Amino acid sequence: MKAILQKALNGQHLEKSEVITLLASAGAEERALYEAARTIRTRYFEDRIYLYGFVYFSTYCRNNCNFCYYRSSNQIHRYRKEPDEVLMIAKQLAESGVHLLDLTMGEDPVYHEKEFTPVLSIISSIKEATGLPVMISPGVVPNNIIDEFAKRNVEWYALYQETYNRDLFATLRLDQEYDRRMNAKLYARTQGMLIEEGLMTGIGESMEDLADSILAMSHIDAKQLRVMSFVPQKGIPMEQTKSPDRGLESKTIAILRILNPKSLIPASLDVDGIAGLASRIDAGANVVTSIIPPNTGLAGVAQNSMDIDDGSRTVEGVRKILKSMGLRTGTQEEYQREIQV
Numbered sequence: 001m002k003a004i005l006q007k008a009l010n011g012q013h014l015e016k017s018e019v020i021t022l023l024a025s026a027g028a029e030e031r032a033l034y035e036a037a038r039t040i041r042t043r044y045f046e047d048r049i050y051l052y053g054f055v056y057f058s059t060y061c062r063n064n065c066n067f068c069y070y071r072s073s074n075q076i077h078r079y080r081k082e083p084d085e086v087l088m089i090a091k092q093l094a095e096s097g098v099h100l101l102d103l104t105m106g107e108d109p110v111y112h113e114k115e116f117t118p119v120l121s122i123i124s125s126i127k128e129a130t131g132l133p134v135m136i137s138p139g140v141v142p143n144n145i146i147d148e149f150a151k152r153n154v155e156w157y158a159l160y161q162e163t164y165n166r167d168l169f170a171t172l173r174l175d176q177e178y179d180r181r182m183n184a185k186l187y188a189r190t191q192g193m194l195i196e197e198g199l200m201t202g203i204g205e206s207m208e209d210l211a212d213s214i215l216a217m218s219h220i221d222a223k224q225l226r227v228m229s230f231v232p233q234k235g236i237p238m239e240q241t242k243s244p245d246r247g248l249e250s251k252t253i254a255i256l257r258i259l260n261p262k263s264l265i266p267a268s269l270d271v272d273g274i275a276g277l278a279s280r281i282d283a284g285a286n287v288v289t290s291i292i293p294p295n296t297g298l299a300g301v302a303q304n305s306m307d308i309d310d311g312s313r314t315v316e317g318v319r320k321i322l323k324s325m326g327l328r329t330g331t332q333e334e335y336q337r338e339i340q341v
């Protein structure tokens with residue numbers, strides 16, 4: 001373990017067997033993994049942490065992913081926010097001090113039918129009104145729509161594979177093509193957009209799968225790499241599947257950090273809310289995602305109500321915790337420098 005961490009600290013490549021050893025660590029060895037991850041984060045980012053505002057503006061989706069509350073066959077309340085309301089929420093988030101606006105939607109059939117015209121117009125008005133970088137998380141879209149995002153200088157395209165095991169992918173993302181999803185993000189990268197890749201733990205993967213996914217996602221030139229734990233949702237086929245131990249998510253964050261020292265790695269508030277922030281930052285994360293303005297009737301992705309209306313999932317709530325950990329939020333200029341291509 002010591003030798004593996006020393007290799008990591010020296011910037012050397014890690015083998016799959018070494019990644020598996022890190023994933024299996026516990027006790028003092030697990031703590032040493034987090035310490036190495038923090039050392040590497042400090043080397044490149046010092047004490048700076050970045051904050052992302054989250055706007056889930058349509059919870060309609062044409063897909064039927066087995067792990068997702070918003071799968072098309074789940075009989076739930078859904079919304080599609082009006083453009084004015086999305087703009088207002090984006091402005092509120094910008095004023096509160098986030099560095100980026102993450103505009104997320106399910107694969108809403110209405111927007112697909114309209115060739116994304118309303119979404120492109122929302123993006124343009126948000127960019128004009130806030131001046132902030134934007135991440136679009138629209139699911140899989142055709143290349144001509146990615147071209148439109150790139151033309152509007154949308155900085156980021158987020159699209160998560162969740163696993164690099166194709167068989168497992170097929171059981172999770174029903175009737176969706178692995179390569180189509182992968183190729184969409186790779187295409188966005190060729191158009192100058194930054195990409196965010198993501199994994200999920202607790203979805204039936206083996207340690208080998210997880211190690212394969214961690215290593216593979218570290219080689220697709222993704223500037224941001226996220227991992228989230230599966231959270232069971234009412235009405236989905238995986239409703240009875242247990243949420244995994246959070247140590248696995250933290251260890252994955254730490255391994256992603258040591259393999260990708262200069263990457264942005266999120267601590268998502270969407271899994272355990274504000275209570276889960278410190279452990280993820282301690283594991284080497286340097287971005288806090290899923291910050292929302294209170295009382296806006298928005299949903300989360302994995303947790304559709306946690307902390308959403310009580311005001312603690314806000315910039316102010318996050319800053320307090322970061323300060324108590326001896327960290328600070330970076331300036332907007334510092335964030336701009338991080339994401340320069």
Ligand code: SF4
Nearest residue numbers: 061063065068071106
């Ligand atoms: S994970 Fe995304 S694509 Fe799949 S059902 Fe949920 S919102 Fe739709």
